Amino acid sequence: MEKVKITFLGTSNAIPTVKRSHTAILLTYKNENILVDCGEGAQRQFKFAHLSPSKLTRLLITHWHGDHILGIPGLFQTLAMSDYQKTLEVYGPRNTERFLSSLQHIFKLKIKTKVKEVFSKFYEGSDFYLEAASMKHDTHCLAYSFIIKEKHRLDKKKLAKLKLPNSPLLKQLQESKSITFKGRKIKSSQVSYLEKGRKITFILDTAPNPASIQLAKNSDILVCESSFSNQEAALAKERLHLTAKDAATIAKKAKVKKLILTHISQRYEHNPKIILDEAKKVFKNTTLAKDFDVVEF
Ligand SMILES: [Zn+2]
Ligand SMILES: [Zn+2]
Numbered sequence: 682m683e684k685v686k687i688t689f690l691g692t693s694n695a696i697p698t699v700k701r702s703h704t705a706i707l708l709t710y711k712n713e714n715i716l717v718d719c720g721e722g723a724q725r726q727f728k729f730a731h732l733s734p735s736k737l738t739r740l741l742i743t744h745w746h747g748d749h750i751l752g753i754p755g756l757f758q759t760l761a762m763s764d765y766q767k768t769l770e771v772y773g774p775r776n777t778e779r780f781l782s783s784l785q786h787i788f789k790l791k792i793k794t795k796v797k798e799v800f801s802k803f804y805e806g807s808d809f810y811l812e813a814a815s816m817k818h819d820t821h822c823l824a825y826s827f828i829i830k831e832k833h834r835l836d837k838k839k840l841a842k843l844k845l846p847n848s849p850l851l852k853q854l855q856e857s858k859s860i861t862f863k864g865r866k867i868k869s870s871q872v873s874y875l876e877k878g879r880k881i882t883f884i885l886d887t888a889p890n891p892a893s894i895q896l897a898k899n900s901d902i903l904v905c906e907s908s909f910s911n912q913e914a915a916l917a918k919e920r921l922h923l924t925a926k927d928a929a930t931i932a933k934k935a936k937v938k939k940l941i942l943t944h945i946s947q948r949y950e951h952n953p954k955i956i957l958d959e960a961k962k963v964f965k966n967t968t969l970a971k972d973f974d975v976v977e978f
Contacts, residue, residue, distance in 0.1 A: 682876060685829070686977045687904070689970040690726035691718075694908050694946040695748045695862035701972055702726050703748045704885060704944055706904060708827055711808065715739045717883045717904075719824065723752035724759050730973055735763050742773035742886040743809075744822035753781070757790040760770075768793040772803060772813070774821035799823070808832075814896040816887035817875070818921045824884040826898050826934045830876040833857055839872040883933065885944060888921040890893050897935035901978065902968070905931060910955050913946075925956040929963035940967040941976065 686709040693701035703720020707727075716723070716734045721962045727734045734756055740744040743749055760769070771781060771794050778796045785794070797803065800823075804811040809829045833855055843862070845851065857869045882897040884905045897903050906924035917924045923931075925942060934938040942960055949956055958970040 683711055683878060684977050685827075685881065686903070686975060687881065688732065689943065689972060689974045689976075690730060691720045691746050691885050692943045692970045692974075693720075693748070693946060694974050695746070696947050697721065697748075698950050699795050700950060701921060701945065701947075705752060706883065706943070708881065709733065710827075710837045711827070713809075715741060715827065718743055718749040718885060719752040721751035722750050724754075724756040726972065733767055734760060737769060738767065739770045739772065741813075741823075741825050741883075742771065742777055743816075743824065743865050743883070744774055744777065744943055745816060746818075746886065747818065749885065750780075754784055754790065755789045757785070758788065760792045761790060762897065768795050769797045770794075770804075771910055772799045772811070772825075774798060774815070774823045779906050790960050792841050802818050806895065812896065814892045815889040815908060816884070816893060818886045818888065822886055824887065824893060825943040826880055826882045826896055826900065828881075829879040832876045833869065834876045838944065843867065845872070847904065858862045860931045882930075882935075882937070884923075886922060888909055888918065889923060889927045889931070893931050893932045897931060897937055900935065902936065902976065903932050903937040904941045904943055907942035907956055907960065907969075908944055908946050909967070910949070910959050913948075925959040926963055929960035929967060932960075932964040940964050942967060943970045945969070 688707040690705040691702035691882040691976040702722045704718040705720050705723035708715045777798050799813045802812045812826040813823040854869045859868045880900045881902045882900040905928040907925045909917040909924045911924045911926045960967045
């Protein structure tokens with residue numbers, strides 16, 4: 682099974698700290714390198730993580746607050762100077778086309794982009810699809826899910842046993858069709874197995890809202906903002922952010938398998954355990970991301 686890799690390039694709240702850079706999370710799967718948000722300094726975080734931004738295929742922007750997008754000009758400039766030949770697919774909430782084209786105009790960022798303002802299911806490839814849902818923040822804001830489809834896989838050992846050659850027949854079996862080989866009928870189910878789908882959801886800035894639970898439903902991993910602890914619940918409410926308890930409640934209600942907290946306020950720089958412990962009381966399988974953490978599954 683091809684692994685999905687999530688690299689946390691930045692895990693801070695609005696103000697970066699010594700340990701935490703602005704939000705940027707890279708998801709790698711097969712040939713896809715999808716960046717979720719591009720906070721200030723993201724391109725340098727790529728270097729520290731020994732990753733190449735030139736491999737980027739898509740950029741998902743949650744919203745146009747500085748801590749999520751200030752890294753775009755620098756990253757695009759580097760891509761242009763690195764002779765980036767791909768067309769970068771950029772997705773975001775309302776106004777993304779206008780804002781991004783302004784940035785490209787001001788900084789003369791000459792990389793090819795295809796920009797789309799999105800909602801619900803907005804991309805479907807053969808292996809995976811992408812979904813977005815509107816969150817509750819003080820500007821248009823999206824959360825995203827990356828969903829790998831379940832797939833019929835052929836069992837190589839069983840194929841070898843039947844001495845099936847590498848031919849178009851295999852494709853038919855993979856498509857759940859029966860075939861006839863040397864006068865024998867072979868059902869797809871005899872030589873294949875179902876590889877389960879996987880789902881990862883990214884919820885960055887938002888106040889608690891029902892759409893977040895809906896989007897995150899049954900995710901294997903929920904990466905979720907957790908700006909404040911419950912002691913600062915009033916502040917979280919005022920600024921339309923989540924507390925650790927809120928994030929864990931979403932995870933619980935959405936029945937996700939694992940919760941990873943990010944977007945941590947600088948006030949917890951020396952004691953992020955407050956955030957983690959609070960979330961764990963509601964949802965046990967929780968971890969708290971730090972910059973350069975890598976999660977593979
Ligand atoms: Zn933010
Ligand atoms: Zn924000």
